[in-house]
Amino acid sequence: MLKWTLPLAALLATAGLAPAQAAGNVTMAFDNNVLGLNPANLNDNLSMSASRTIMQGLFGFDKDMKLHPLLAESYEANDNATVFTIHLRKGITFSDGTPFNAAAVKTSFDFMRDPANHLKRLSLYAPIDKIETPDDSTVKITLKQPFGPFIANLAHIAFAVMSPKAIAEYGKDLDRHAVGTGPFMLDSWQTDTLKVVKNPHYWQPGLPKVDSLTIKSVPEDGTRISMLQAGEAQFIFPVPPGMAQSLEHNAKFDLIHKPSIYARYVAMNVLKKPFDDVRVREALNYAVNKDALLKVVFNGYGQKLDSALPSGLAGYSSQGGAWPYDPAKAKKLLAEAGYPNGFSTVLWGNSASLTRKAMVFLQQQLGAVGVKVEVEPLEAGVMISRIYGVQKPEEAQTQLYYGGWSASTGDADWELRPLLSKMGFPPTLYNTGYYSNPKVDADVQGALETADAAKRAAFYKDAQAQIWKDAPWIFLVSENILYARVKNLSGIDVMPDGQTLTLDAAFTK
Amino acid sequence: MLTYLLKRLASTIPVLVAVSIFVFGFVHALPGDPARLVAGPDAGPQDIAAVRAEMGLDLPLWEQYGLWLNNAVHLRFGKSIRTQEPVSTVVAQRFMPTLWLTLVSLAWSMTAGIALGVLSGVRRGKWEDQASMVAAISGVSMPSFWLGLLLISLFSVRLGWFPTGGYDSWRSFVMPAFVLGLGVAAVMARFTRSAFIEVSAEDYVRTARMKGAPERRVIWHHTLRNALIPVITLTGLQFGFLLGGSIVVETVFAWPGLGRLLVDSVSLRDYPVIQAEIMLFSTEFVLINLVVDLLYAAVNPEIRLR
Numbered sequence: 001m002l003k004w005t006l007p008l009a010a011l012l013a014t015a016g017l018a019p020a021q022a023a024g025n026v027t028m029a030f031d032n033n034v035l036g037l038n039p040a041n042l043n044d045n046l047s048m049s050a051s052r053t054i055m056q057g058l059f060g061f062d063k064d065m066k067l068h069p070l071l072a073e074s075y076e077a078n079d080n081a082t083v084f085t086i087h088l089r090k091g092i093t094f095s096d097g098t099p100f101n102a103a104a105v106k107t108s109f110d111f112m113r114d115p116a117n118h119l120k121r122l123s124l125y126a127p128i129d130k131i132e133t134p135d136d137s138t139v140k141i142t143l144k145q146p147f148g149p150f151i152a153n154l155a156h157i158a159f160a161v162m163s164p165k166a167i168a169e170y171g172k173d174l175d176r177h178a179v180g181t182g183p184f185m186l187d188s189w190q191t192d193t194l195k196v197v198k199n200p201h202y203w204q205p206g207l208p209k210v211d212s213l214t215i216k217s218v219p220e221d222g223t224r225i226s227m228l229q230a231g232e233a234q235f236i237f238p239v240p241p242g243m244a245q246s247l248e249h250n251a252k253f254d255l256i257h258k259p260s261i262y263a264r265y266v267a268m269n270v271l272k273k274p275f276d277d278v279r280v281r282e283a284l285n286y287a288v289n290k291d292a293l294l295k296v297v298f299n300g301y302g303q304k305l306d307s308a309l310p311s312g313l314a315g316y317s318s319q320g321g322a323w324p325y326d327p328a329k330a331k332k333l334l335a336e337a338g339y340p341n342g343f344s345t346v347l348w349g350n351s352a353s354l355t356r357k358a359m360v361f362l363q364q365q366l367g368a369v370g371v372k373v374e375v376e377p378l379e380a381g382v383m384i385s386r387i388y389g390v391q392k393p394e395e396a397q398t399q400l401y402y403g404g405w406s407a408s409t410g411d412a413d414w415e416l417r418p419l420l421s422k423m424g425f426p427p428t429l430y431n432t433g434y435y436s437n438p439k440v441d442a443d444v445q446g447a448l449e450t451a452d453a454a455k456r457a458a459f460y461k462d463a464q465a466q467i468w469k470d471a472p473w474i475f476l477v478s479e480n481i482l483y484a485r486v487k488n489l490s491g492i493d494v495m496p497d498g499q500t501l502t503l504d505a506a507f508t509k
Numbered sequence: 510m511l512t513y514l515l516k517r518l519a520s521t522i523p524v525l526v527a528v529s530i531f532v533f534g535f536v537h538a539l540p541g542d543p544a545r546l547v548a549g550p551d552a553g554p555q556d557i558a559a560v561r562a563e564m565g566l567d568l569p570l571w572e573q574y575g576l577w578l579n580n581a582v583h584l585r586f587g588k589s590i591r592t593q594e595p596v597s598t599v600v601a602q603r604f605m606p607t608l609w610l611t612l613v614s615l616a617w618s619m620t621a622g623i624a625l626g627v628l629s630g631v632r633r634g635k636w637e638d639q640a641s642m643v644a645a646i647s648g649v650s651m652p653s654f655w656l657g658l659l660l661i662s663l664f665s666v667r668l669g670w671f672p673t674g675g676y677d678s679w680r681s682f683v684m685p686a687f688v689l690g691l692g693v694a695a696v697m698a699r700f701t702r703s704a705f706i707e708v709s710a711e712d713y714v715r716t717a718r719m720k721g722a723p724e725r726r727v728i729w730h731h732t733l734r735n736a737l738i739p740v741i742t743l744t745g746l747q748f749g750f751l752l753g754g755s756i757v758v759e760t761v762f763a764w765p766g767l768g769r770l771l772v773d774s775v776s777l778r779d780y781p782v783i784q785a786e787i788m789l790f791s792t793e794f795v796l797i798n799l800v801v802d803l804l805y806a807a808v809n810p811e812i813r814l815r
Contacts, residue, residue, distance in 0.1 A: 029763075033592075033773065035591055035592050035593075036592060041593075043552065044549070115555070115559060118560065118562055118563035119559060120548050120549065120552065120560060121556065122555045122556050123552060123553030123554075123556050126555060175592070176593065176594065190602065191602045191603060191606075191765035192676075192763060192765040216675070217763065217765075218673075218674065219763065220654075220760050220763070222658045222661070222761075223673050223674055223763060226661045226665055226666050226673045227673045229666045230665045230669060230672070231669075232665075379541075379776075380541065380546060380777075381540050381543075381546060381776075381778055382540045382541060384540075384541040384542055384545045384546055385540040385541045388545050389542075427554075428553065428554055429553070
């Protein structure tokens with residue numbers, strides 16, 4: 001409701017010039033709206049970030065997405081990755097005072113994976129067969145079949161542990177009433193503004209260091225930057241690469257850019273002519289100048305892909321440098337493949353402005369070697385129907401597809417399996433080019449069947465080498481994460497997957 | 510009068526039902542599986558099935574409509590698929606900011622627009638007229654996102670007078686209401702001017718002057734009052750459009766209004782919210798039309814309602 005009494009208060013506040021941060025309150029501006037807080041029902045980065053202020057899982061990530069135990073102390077897995085025994089930290093309570101223990105973990109996981117509750121992250125819970133609680137601080141999870149990356153999955157916010165009391169009380173309304181063990185608790189949530197306040201029961205001594213966080217939805221890029229400049233926000237994300245310069249080398253702000261785990265690629269439909277010929281796929285890789293792409297679309301903030309996986313993802317292995325830019329060689333390969341005059345094709349992508357920019361750039365690059373590209377940006381719903389409306393791979397109309405992916409588990413499995421294995425063919429998952437190589441499929445499956453990190457790394461190394469050889473994608477770039485905050489704020493960071501961590505937020509003098 | 514009112518109100522029911530069928534059909538004809546959209550790109554088949562069941566999309570279309578209509582009649586609009594909140598809450602929370610912004614924008618732009626229009630009409634061909642019309646054309650042609658960002662960088666970043674956006678105090682109204690009302694004021698000025706000039710040529714205006722009525726009375730009573738009829742129609746239309754929310758102004762000033770809600774809902778195929786919002790807009794338009802008709806009678810006693 002509108003407060004007409006506020007003007008006076010606002011006047012007084014401006015007269016006293018009390019900056020918002022004096023009391024340890026942080027305002028953060030994001031481009032989207034928070035849609036919910038029940039971690040097992042979320043699939044967008046902002047909602048997951050908001051949920052992370054309240055909710056915590058057995059395992060977590062640091063700002064570089066390195067996995068570490070959080071509510072767990074340690075774990076053991078059997079050799080074929082079907083039974084995981086997890087030892088919990090003791091003496092923790094939820095923010096509503098309910099004790100955190102093995103029973104609470106079981107109650108939460110069983111609720112989130114119950115198909116009757118229709119939650120959106122069911123598939124992450126799908127590998128679980130049963131959950132047992134041998135004692136108060138031990139949880140034993142048995143899987144239906146071997147699943148090597150299970151601990152990485154547990155670090156996904158979907159496995160955050162909800163207070164059993166909240167589950168009993170709110171059930172289906174947990175999205176608006178999440179209660180966890182996290183550093184903050186939900187205070188208020190009105191349209192575009194969500195506020196969380198310090199959890200007095202928080203278990204890590206000395207944390208959190210600020211009293212509250214306010215998350216605001218500010219869709220316009222320019223306005224977000226203005227908020228930072230006007231002192232209305234202390235942290236903004238994302239900063240679009242085209243506007244980053246205005247914040248760089250500034251005495252009042254830190255512009256932070258670091259590698260993401262986004263992979264930008266063009267998937268080629270390998271079931272269709274001419275993309276069924278590996279020479280054509282190689283030619284297209286040679287035809288694109290990735291340095292120029294980085295400059296034109298991402299203002300230089302990013303790295304060239306030198307494998308199907310971006311370098312920040314667990315399981316990544318370099319293929320010895322990015323694909324060289326060599327248009328002459330591209331033309332030669334096209335001629336060898338029987339297309340001396342090139343061919344015509346269609347490039348699909350979403351309708352975001354950066355995607356359009358990238359697609360037009362690719363059109364120009366491919367045009368230079370004789371491949372005439374028609375660019376077709378698709379509205380989200382149209383895209384879904386074109387990609388997932390396909391029941392048989394041969395019937396897909398896809399030719400070229402410009403995509404971006406970040407594996408929300410931080411593990412190679414969640415990129416290779418949905419994007420580059422037979423298990424990922426639409427409508428099941430997101431392998432829009434229908435690439436499948438028995439060797440890669442076997443590697444992906446092999447890595448699923450063990451929890452041994454070294455063995456898994458070997459499988460993924462082998463898979464990446466094969467994918468690079470088969471060139472089912474035009475391997476493009478991995479753009480940087482760009483965010484900005486005021487100089488005296490620290491401890492709020494964006495992870496390489498685009499989620500924000502706020503646990504260590506603090507103001508320095 | 511009362512019979513007229515009741516008759517008009519009753520006649521809105523079939524209009525609204527027709528709109529609801531049209532909107533329902535249209536929304537469901539949009540390409541793309543909403544369950545898939547809501548579940549997100551990395552969702553598995555189980556997730557999508559869960560969402561589909563949650564949304565009630567596994568029922569036949571006519572059954573979905575029947576359910577919706579029955580609920581709507583009882584003022585139950587279900588839950589938003591996007592945020593899980595009751596649709597009535599989602600829409601109500603954003604209705605008030607939109608309504609207030611509309612009222613404030615319309616109030617200043619009507620006052621300014623009519624005043625400028627009258628000034629131009631009275632001083633036709635003089636510099637006041639030309640200056641006003643240049644201002645009006647600039648007002649219409651100024652892209653509002655550009656003007657909005659310009660104002661923010663001047664008044665928020667440099668001077669610190671007004672917040673960049675949000676919906677908090679009277680200060681947060683100044684810039685969005687100015688930008689939103691600018692186009693309306695411009696159209697209003699042009700409309701008033703031409704209506705004023707047209708009416709000035711009428712016999713009764715000449716008669717009023719001849720019988721020695723003071724010029725002020727001729728302008729405000731005889732001319733403007735009659736010139737107001739098309740202006741009222743225009744105001745009604747503008748009011749209806751503004752109540753639909755403005756995606757550009759709401760985006761630039763982070764205003765929690767209905768325009769952005771509709772765009773966000775369409776892009777995620779949030780059927781219940783889209784439906785409720787369009788029904789709200791239709792109802793608003795029907796009611797505004799009714800009020801406009803009543804106002805005609807108030808302004809011009811020669812118009813009788815039957």
